[in-house]
Amino acid sequence: MKHFAFMNNIQRQQNTKRNKKNLNDLISTGFMVCTLLSLTMIIAGFILLFFSDIENVQLSIRLDQIPAAITLNLGILVLVSTPIIQVILASVKFSLERDKVFAGISLLVLALLSTCFIIALV
Amino acid sequence: MTELNIWLLSGTGLFAGLTGSMLGIGGGFFIVPILTLVMHLPIKIAIGSSLVAIVANASLAASRYTRTQLTNIKLGLLLCSTTVPGAIIGGLLGEIFSPAILSTFFGLVLIYVAYTMMASQDTSSQKQSYWDNPITTTSADTQDIARYYDKATAKFVGYRINRIPQGLGGSFFAGLLSSLLGIGGGVVQVPVMNIIMTVPIKAAIGTSTFIMAITTAVGALVYYYHGYIHPFVVAPLLLGILPGALIGTTLTERIGTTILRRAFGVLLFITAILMFLKAANLI
Numbered sequence: 001m002k003h004f005a006f007m008n009n010i011q012r013q014q015n016t017k018r019n020k021k022n023l024n025d026l027i028s029t030g031f032m033v034c035t036l037l038s039l040t041m042i043i044a045g046f047i048l049l050f051f052s053d054i055e056n057v058q059l060s061i062r063l064d065q066i067p068a069a070i071t072l073n074l075g076i077l078v079l080v081s082t083p084i085i086q087v088i089l090a091s092v093k094f095s096l097e098r099d100k101v102f103a104g105i106s107l108l109v110l111a112l113l114s115t116c117f118i119i120a121l122v
Numbered sequence: 123m124t125e126l127n128i129w130l131l132s133g134t135g136l137f138a139g140l141t142g143s144m145l146g147i148g149g150g151f152f153i154v155p156i157l158t159l160v161m162h163l164p165i166k167i168a169i170g171s172s173l174v175a176i177v178a179n180a181s182l183a184a185s186r187y188t189r190t191q192l193t194n195i196k197l198g199l200l201l202c203s204t205t206v207p208g209a210i211i212g213g214l215l216g217e218i219f220s221p222a223i224l225s226t227f228f229g230l231v232l233i234y235v236a237y238t239m240m241a242s243q244d245t246s247s248q249k250q251s252y253w254d255n256p257i258t259t260t261s262a263d264t265q266d267i268a269r270y271y272d273k274a275t276a277k278f279v280g281y282r283i284n285r286i287p288q289g290l291g292g293s294f295f296a297g298l299l300s301s302l303l304g305i306g307g308g309v310v311q312v313p314v315m316n317i318i319m320t321v322p323i324k325a326a327i328g329t330s331t332f333i334m335a336i337t338t339a340v341g342a343l344v345y346y347y348h349g350y351i352h353p354f355v356v357a358p359l360l361l362g363i364l365p366g367a368l369i370g371t372t373l374t375e376r377i378g379t380t381i382l383r384r385a386f387g388v389l390l391f392i393t394a395i396l397m398f399l400k401a402a403n404l405i
Contacts, residue, residue: 023195024189024191024193025189028189031181031184035181035185042353042361046358046361049354069353069354072353072357076174076353079177079181080339080343081339082181083177083180083336087336102199105203109206109336112203112207113339115210116209117340117343120213120341120344121344121347
């Protein structure tokens, strides 16, 4: 009996560690993929900028006149959305694991971030 | 018309990426003055660019710290739940309080925190090796003990998260101050986790980068929406941040906790001096 309890403890411990590792791996990969994707677009846009006809890069240049700016803008948009995507991923992961407390907390964080965004826009 | 110096922007990004990822702070305190005082860019473009740079830096650092378990995701999300309301309320109270008085008060608090961090020992040092043989721990222990692998000592470090309600309060305060004073939350968030919640300094830095990435992203999106994020300013900054963040995270994993705490203490002193200068309207 004592042996079974001990084995159960080990099993529960290993499951907890595996879940935690899975979550960490998922978020880490999510951060890395999104950040590298955005940085690739930004670097590509930057290279395009060098091949464009502009002699001095100035703030007064209209963005819609330069193809490089579209790639750069898209890269920046992916970058600033990266952390929000990770919170969404975490909430999905917690929901799948039926971890109600942390699924609730991550959804609360998402709701608060949305509120913050709306308040800033108004 | 403002002509942009790409090398200066990349150099600024490199330094901000290195210090920011190493100490779990944003680096905005360095980027904004360079962009406004040296490059004479409009303040809103400087802040917008700084926010994007912080998101990039924190995301790159969080990716690495999450993989090595220096980032405690659950703790990060929990603290976010009070940091974000703090930032919202701070934004609403911004016009009621005098920035000069707030800056002076915050500067004094920072000096006290810097002294505490530099003078005391890291709480994790007493618990090192606890997880060397995790199979021998009881199930009760596994529920409230987190751990990470410390490359500097080549050992697993286990830690308990204490005083959660006080930590949540401190995190609310961090959000409030970051919004009221326009500073990154890291300088408050790291001491709150390290001193109040007894989270080891490395895990506090790792978790702080995760929180910062999330909270700063909303600000960056708002600035993007209003057109204050200029790709030609941001792109060179990011090109510097990429190598800076990679070097910074490697250093954090490999150097000792005492050095890290002292470096953070020095950073807090510098921030305190900047706050006093801001209060006196000198910057």
